[in-house]
Amino acid sequence: MKAISLERKEKKKKVTYDRWGLYFIIPFFVVYFLFTLIPQLLTIFYSFFEYYRKTVGVYIGPNFIGFQNYVNLFKPIDSSGTIDILKYFGNTTIMWIVGALPQFLIALILAVMFTSTRLNVKGQGFFKTVFYLPNVIMASAFSLLIFQVFGRVGPINQIIVMNGGNTVDFLRQKTSVRALIAMTNFVMWFGNTTIVLMAGIQGIDESLFESARIDGASSFKVFKDITMPLLKPIFIYCFITSMIGGLQMFDVPQILTAGQGTPDFTSKTIVMFINEVLRAKDYGKSGAISMILFIITGILSLIVYKITNKD
Amino acid sequence: MKKGLLSAVALLATVVGAATMTSCAPKNVINIRAWNDEFKRFFEKYVSDEKIDSMTTNEAGDTVENPNAPKTYHVDGVPVKWSIVPSQDAQYQDKLDIALEKQEKASEGEKVDMFLAEADYILKYADSATTQNIREIGVTDMSKTYNYTVQAASDRNGVVKGVSFQCCPSALIYNKVIAEDVFGTSDPAVIQEKLSDWDKFNEAAAAVKAKGYFMTASVEDSYRVFSNNATTPWVDANGNVSIPEAINGWKAQSKLFIEKEYTVNDGVWGDEKNKNIVKDKETGYKGKAFCCFGPAWYYNFCMGGATKGDWRICKGPQAHFWGGTWLMAATGSNNTDAVAKIMNAFINDETVCENLIKNDGQFTNNQTVNARVAAEYTASNKGNEFLGGQNDTAIFLDLAKNIKFENATNYDQICNEKFQQFYREYLGGSVTESKAIENFYKDVKTKYSHLIVPVAEEAK
Structure with missing residues (x-):
């Protein structure tokens, strides 16, 4: 018994601190995963669904509709074709x-x-x-x-x-x-x-x-x-x-x-x-707009980065 | 080290203790949701029990209630908690919808017990599972109320879900000083004769303008007179949005009024409109507005800056009603007895109703009391202080007979608000008329994607 505890003490002395860095960044990743990554993935997911509130307590969907939300966004809804x-x-x-x-x-x-x-x-x-x-x-x-x-x-x-x-x-x-x-x-x-x-x-x-x-x-x-x-x-x-x-x-x-x-x-x-x-609780449509904004922001950032790093 | 550990444990214990203390006390409260404090004031004044929780010792050494402590309000011993969200841009509805959808999962102290709803969107709640049959919770006698208020609060099967605490026939409210200057008299009978239809009204506007005044306080002021006389709904049973024929009257009038500068291009709740009804300290009513339209709640609650006694009312060019506040019984409430008690007080308690008329200038939803007070006022030649002692109750008694609550839809608030907003962009010159109407349809479509708007269909 005594021998074992002594052995443990020996071991403890050899403890390295390499992993502490990882431990310290865990809280960030947990928070990021729960409050940023999951909502982001859900946004992408719902952008392919028809999912909105018709009236209080009555929701339509989620029904999978593919890219329809995206297509609708690029359809003009007035006579001027805007x-x-x-x-x-x-x-x-x-x-x-x-x-x-x-x-x-x-x-x-x-x-x-x-x-x-x-x-x-x-x-x-x-x-x-x-x-x-x-x-x-x-x-x-x-x-x-x-x-x-x-x-x-x-x-x-x-x-x-x-x-x-x-x-x-x-x-x-x-x-x-x-x-x-x-x-x-x-x-x-x-x-x-x-x-x-x-x-x-x-x-x-x-x-x-x-x-x-x-x-x-x-x-x-x-x-x-x-x-x-x-x-x-x-x-x-x-x-x-x-x-x-x-x-x-x-x-x-x-x-x-x-x-x-x-x-x-x-x-x-x-x-x-x-x-x-x-x-208006239109999760599908708002997801699609968010995705478009995300893609546009990504492309523009990339262009700026490429241009300015040329020389 | 040990000391540090101990203090950490102690701290943790305190935190946990505090957390459990707050969470283990889900006290029962009556949750009421509203968009302003109008109803709250009446409720606290006449219906709820006032209680002061804090005690103090007076000079004689006795323990008495502390007069300086904030008061709390109770119904049958249960405290009342308010949640007030402004109604503009449907914010009130948004927040209310979220709360009602969570109702089942909400803890006892968080469930909505009663909420207020306005004529523009009452149908949405009355015709849904979020409200319950008030006859079943103990509001059985609605014989004295105005029929339209019951009809408005009923679902499609005729089940009544709420009661209104007021009846809202609307009239023309005009400025006495300006009337005397322009027409030589402020006698309501003479003024009514001069404004008895829209043609006469527009003619009078020219006379008012000639003297340097505005006819109406803002271009939106006459909107409800037209819109609440609509013979078709904003949205039909199949979800098609269309502008009711009656609105054309307002379109024509607003164009004329802006072009001739008979009024200003502002909203009915705008700053400029408010400025137009407030007496200037130095110049009095010079350049101010002659009239606006509204029911009893309007001039008693929303014309705060206007001078008491300087205003009079008459029926105006067209009979109409505007708004009204219904008390709705929320499904899942655990205080239904208290809710029923509040509702009954506002429609059947004659003392409460009489006080509402006499002290607060309201026109109540109890026909018996309205008629009695009107007769009493006529006999004693008394009336509303804001109207210089004019007997408004008698006028409303007459107008209330004609109110019909028809063509309501779930979408009326947004349709009415947005139509005026986009049409005013046209009146202000920033877009063409057809563009303004297209923008209105587009906005409605964005907010209610399941509705069908004409322009979008053509474009497809």
Whole structure:
């Protein structure tokens, strides 16, 4: 008995810690499996079924219908022949690009300015906080604010009317609605991009900048030939995350247009469409839309990755 | 090490203990679902028992109820728990549907006992297994209620599933100050004469506009007058969606009113509409709206910002009704006695009904009490404070005779809300009229994929 316990003690001393790494990542995989992977697989599964709620407590299906949900999505349901899912995808892309372009431009300029040892900008902590602040506020709260400010009886219209103008329907015109959505997203996200890009630039060896300056390179040349090439991996990371976030745009347009994507569905995004169909408890159709979004996002990410990794 | 282990065990014990303590007390509660607190206020005021759970010691050293503690409300000793979700965009229905579908599996304290339903979607619940026969739970006497309220709450076989606590004939509510300015009088009889049909109404609109006022508070304000007089349903028995003929009246009027600026292109619950009925501190009613349409609940509950005493009512160009709140008995409730008691109180308890009229300006679902109060008001020349003492009960008594609840479908809320929304896009100039109507059909199809809409069929 004693011998055995001694032997065990011997063994215990030899215990290696190799497996601990695996133990520590188990919780993540369990949570991922239960709350992400299974729902994802179910989404794919149900996208091949007719499965929806007809009225309270009465469900139709699930009946296997193959690719019918996908086919229906690409069938026009109005006389103009518009294919809704493509229209909503177009809306999403336009609003993302209009918001993302200035976002990257301004973020890049700010990041370069703040990291430049030559400019040596004072009060960086303060500015960083201010830029990042909109991102701390919930998107819904921020959009609600914009919704009130640009409403028909909001302060902007009050100022216009006070100065003798007519009330402007900011939230009911295609251009202004899309512009407001893009602007809100831009204001919310440029601070975040700035900080990530700053971290990227600070990771570049300072001696490179120094030697370039000693060689007499202009600021633009330094930016073009040193900063940008070395910042590329971080920049691509920012671009792809922004693109995925952009394609999944939901909260801002949902609140600014009260969930309607007004006018004429021109500010309705893909995720708003999924949300609407899911609220109607049409599991088959919403699964199919989600799958299409997944495939499109995958393809676009791959294209971006391939292009930027060419050289 | 040992100490650490001990404290960890102690912590675990506390957590487990707390968890079991909360989970082992599934106290019975009466769960009521609603979309605003209108009914809740009446219920707490007149029907439930008020209780203060917290005790305190007064100056004399006696233990008494703490006057500052929050009150709880009970029926037969069972506390009431509310769940209130706004109705716009069918959110209320969505959440309610989820709760009702889970009803069987829900624990005792979570089962829905009673829920409120509106005229626009009552059929969906009345004609489903989610509600139960109220005659079987003890609501047997419906002789004093208005017939249409019983019919609305019945399923296709005539089984009654709920009762309405109000009757909702709707009238034209107009601003006294503007009436005096435009027509030289605010006498309801004269004003009624000037607005007795739609042609006269449109003519009057021109006169109102000439004086710098809006005729209606928003373009949606007159919608219900047309829509609730529809002779065909939004969705027929085969699931075909079509716009009722009666809506054409509103389409024509809204076009005219927007073009001539007789009103604003806003929703009936919009901010701009609200602004149009509220008196300005400096400029009074300059540039404000002359009238809107609504039943008793409308001006007593939804015209909060409007000045009391500045409004009057008359029958208006066309008889109609709007809304109404039904109390539905949910299947699977374990408090059916309390539910029956609440329902009976609102339709058969004459004191409750009388209080509802006299203190809250309601028009109740008890014909006897309505008639008695109307006569009493006429005799004593009294009435509703909001209407400057006008006897609205007498007017509604007359209008209530004509209410017919016909052509209701499960989809009326979305159809009515969305039709107005998309048509207003056309009125605002962002789409053509045919496009607006197509968009309406498309939206309905997205929300109810089993329905058949005309445009989609043609495109196929």
